[in-house]
Amino acid sequence: MSTQAMAKPKMRFLRKREKQLNRSVAGNTFLFVIMAICGVFMVLPLVMIVNNALKPLDELYQFPPKIFVRNPTLENFSDLFTLMNGSWVPFSRYIFNTVIITGGGMLGHVICASLAAYPLAKNRFPGKKLLFDMVVLSMMFSWTVTQIPQYLIISWLHINNTYAALVLPAWSFGMGLYLMKQFMEQLPDSLMESARLDGASEWRIFWQIVMPNVKPAWLTLAIFQFQQMWGNTGSLFLRDEQLKPLQYSLQQITAGGVARAGAAAAVTFIIAAVPITFFLICQSNVLETMTTSGMKE
Amino acid sequence: MAMTGNAPGNVTVSPEALEIAKKQAKLSYQISRNKASYAMMAPYFILFFFFTVLPVVMSMILSFTDFNMLEWPNFVGWRNYIKLFLEDDIFIKALKNTLIFAVITGPVSYLLCLLFAWIINEFKGVLRAFLTLIFYAPSICGNAYLVWNLILTGDRYGYLNGLLLKLGILNEARLWMQTEKYVLPVLIVVQLWLSLGTGFLSFIAGLQTVDKSMYEAAALDGVKNRWQELWFVTLPAMKPQLMFGAVMQITQSFAVADISINLAGNPSVNYAGATVVTHLLDYGSTRFEMGYASAIATILFLLMVGTNKLVQKLLGRVGE
Numbered sequence: 001m002s003t004q005a006m007a008k009p010k011m012r013f014l015r016k017r018e019k020q021l022n023r024s025v026a027g028n029t030f031l032f033v034i035m036a037i038c039g040v041f042m043v044l045p046l047v048m049i050v051n052n053a054l055k056p057l058d059e060l061y062q063f064p065p066k067i068f069v070r071n072p073t074l075e076n077f078s079d080l081f082t083l084m085n086g087s088w089v090p091f092s093r094y095i096f097n098t099v100i101i102t103g104g105g106m107l108g109h110v111i112c113a114s115l116a117a118y119p120l121a122k123n124r125f126p127g128k129k130l131l132f133d134m135v136v137l138s139m140m141f142s143w144t145v146t147q148i149p150q151y152l153i154i155s156w157l158h159i160n161n162t163y164a165a166l167v168l169p170a171w172s173f174g175m176g177l178y179l180m181k182q183f184m185e186q187l188p189d190s191l192m193e194s195a196r197l198d199g200a201s202e203w204r205i206f207w208q209i210v211m212p213n214v215k216p217a218w219l220t221l222a223i224f225q226f227q228q229m230w231g232n233t234g235s236l237f238l239r240d241e242q243l244k245p246l247q248y249s250l251q252q253i254t255a256g257g258v259a260r261a262g263a264a265a266a267v268t269f270i271i272a273a274v275p276i277t278f279f280l281i282c283q284s285n286v287l288e289t290m291t292t293s294g295m296k297e
Numbered sequence: 298m299a300m301t302g303n304a305p306g307n308v309t310v311s312p313e314a315l316e317i318a319k320k321q322a323k324l325s326y327q328i329s330r331n332k333a334s335y336a337m338m339a340p341y342f343i344l345f346f347f348f349t350v351l352p353v354v355m356s357m358i359l360s361f362t363d364f365n366m367l368e369w370p371n372f373v374g375w376r377n378y379i380k381l382f383l384e385d386d387i388f389i390k391a392l393k394n395t396l397i398f399a400v401i402t403g404p405v406s407y408l409l410c411l412l413f414a415w416i417i418n419e420f421k422g423v424l425r426a427f428l429t430l431i432f433y434a435p436s437i438c439g440n441a442y443l444v445w446n447l448i449l450t451g452d453r454y455g456y457l458n459g460l461l462l463k464l465g466i467l468n469e470a471r472l473w474m475q476t477e478k479y480v481l482p483v484l485i486v487v488q489l490w491l492s493l494g495t496g497f498l499s500f501i502a503g504l505q506t507v508d509k510s511m512y513e514a515a516a517l518d519g520v521k522n523r524w525q526e527l528w529f530v531t532l533p534a535m536k537p538q539l540m541f542g543a544v545m546q547i548t549q550s551f552a553v554a555d556i557s558i559n560l561a562g563n564p565s566v567n568y569a570g571a572t573v574v575t576h577l578l579d580y581g582s583t584r585f586e587m588g589y590a591s592a593i594a595t596i597l598f599l600l601m602v603g604t605n606k607l608v609q610k611l612l613g614r615v616g617e
Contacts (some may be wrong), residue, residue, distance in 0.1 A: 038413075041490065049440060064454035065454075083612055112344070113341060120373065123334045131338070135345065136544060136605075141548070141598045144578060146594075149351065149352035168344055171341070172341055175495070179499060182540060186534075201333065216505040219502070223498065224495060230358065275437055280430060283429050286505060
């Protein structure tokens with residue numbers, strides 16, 4: 001503790017651990033310069049979205065296009081809200097659909113994938129390797145060609161044109177299980193063994209010991225799955241307008257052509273802002289685990 | 298205990314009986330434990346079977362047919378595969394492009410993900426979350442192609458042309474995406490720019506789970522600088538994430554299509570930007586030749602499986 005307290009105030013933005021180990025000033029400077037240069041290029045799409053959303057119509061059509069806005073306005077957003085109010089299906093309905101599809105698809109997937117990952121990572125039973133290999137290999141088969149058989153199966157199960165057609169397949173995506181399994185594998189066996197000796201059931205071990213210890217993993221998975229589900233317009237499986245998600249209706253607005261360019265810029269902003277907000281919430285919590293959990297081993 | 302109660306005279310239990318009882322207890326424990334395991338996996342794998350295993354198997358079967366989405370498929374044996382390799386020149390070109398693309402972007406993207414995750418891990422607090430966002434921005438914003446289309450516009454108002462003209466490097470605007478020799482290199486650059494995605498975030502999370510006390514122990518053991526620390530402590534500790542990142546990288550590098558279609562179009566100029574998946578999309582979604590498209594998917598699948606085997610072997614050597 002004493003070494004941490006003595007740390008130079010200039011270095012406060014670095015994590016405490018690093019100060020104790022050998023970190024050269026030259027190395028730090030080098031890394032910061034790299035970060036700064038690359039950061040400028042990486043942040044470009046973000047900058048553009050924000051600026052476009054604030055541009056009045058004449059600036060949106062300015063040629064050659066400029067990145068930065070000169071006369072920022074919120075007109076685009078008010079235009080968008082007017083359009084939303086005039087929509088045939090009440091906009092709250094689209095939001096509700098999105099909550100079910102994105103929220104349900106994400107939560108269900110995190111739970112299903114984590115539950116299945118735990119035995120695969122930590123228990124021994126017949127069929128384990130086969131099941132796991134199947135999941136990893138399935139990610140390598142092109143999604144484009146499986147779409148049609150999948151459509152046939154969804155029709156055959158009579159869940160076409162329901163939320164289930166989007167949500168249930170999402171629960172069994174391959175990536176989530178693989179991610180969770182890899183993180184759970186790192187947990188020391190002693191953690192589970194001692195709980196077993198205390199008479200805890202597997203379910204309880206999963207919920208009270210495994211899941212809190214792999215919090216960074218499921219928060220990351222939640223980000224991936226949220227993004228995936230949020231971007232889904234559902235147009236392949238959903239016919240009823242009342243069932244379609246926000247993404248669909250927003251994209252319909254942008255399809256309105258030149259007159260709606262302003263509203264479209266606002267739409268692009270909203271489509272990006274929602275997952276970004278979710279991302280920031282999850283990422284800052286990934287961080288929190290680091291500072292609070294000292295219970296490894 | 299019940300036994301001693303029934304036969305008060307005979308207190309000792311024979312060792313054989315004890316052994317059998319132990320074995321039975323162990324077995325029933327194993328079964329009940331596995332029961333829980335199977336029950337936990339059931340929801341996922343039942344859905345997985347219906348929505349992934351069945352469709353993949355059906356596609357593989359369709360690759361031996363002439364399915365065109367209108368008529369009932371006829372079995373054609375290996376004809377699709379023979380046609381792919383012997384008659385379809387564009388497929389060979391697409392395959393070559395994909396391999397060049399994957400061999401360059403795969404390893405470089407992977408190392409970039411690792412490098413940036415590792416640098417960001419040195420920061421803390423809100424700054425760290427924002428830095429992560431900045432580097433993840435191309436993957437989350439959804440307008441990446443719009444940005445690059447602006448940069449690559451073929452007239453002098455395109456940002457790249459404008460810059461190069463101003464600097465005097467070019468004396469006339471170039472049609473970047475309509476000139477055959479520029480297409481693939483530009484696509485590679487854009488892909489590298491987009492590379493901090495899934496692998497990047499999983500590495501960031503993985504770095505969080507590395508046991509902190511290991512760094513202290515390593516410092517005592519004589520690990521001198523951060524590079525040694527990375528190789529001897531951090532990387533071996535996050536091997537599972539490295540494996541995961543590699544698989545994601547393989548699936549992304551070989552299945553590249555979106556950037557080619559959005560920037561160069563499909564078909565692109567003289568198929569300069571054609572990849573296996575753009576070819577597949579051409580047959581699957583434009584011409585509805587699903588049998589042929591399935592054969593392409595199967596070849597791509599085998600290619601990825603083989604690469605994965607190789608990469609996993611290489612990753613086994615990390616930290617040695």
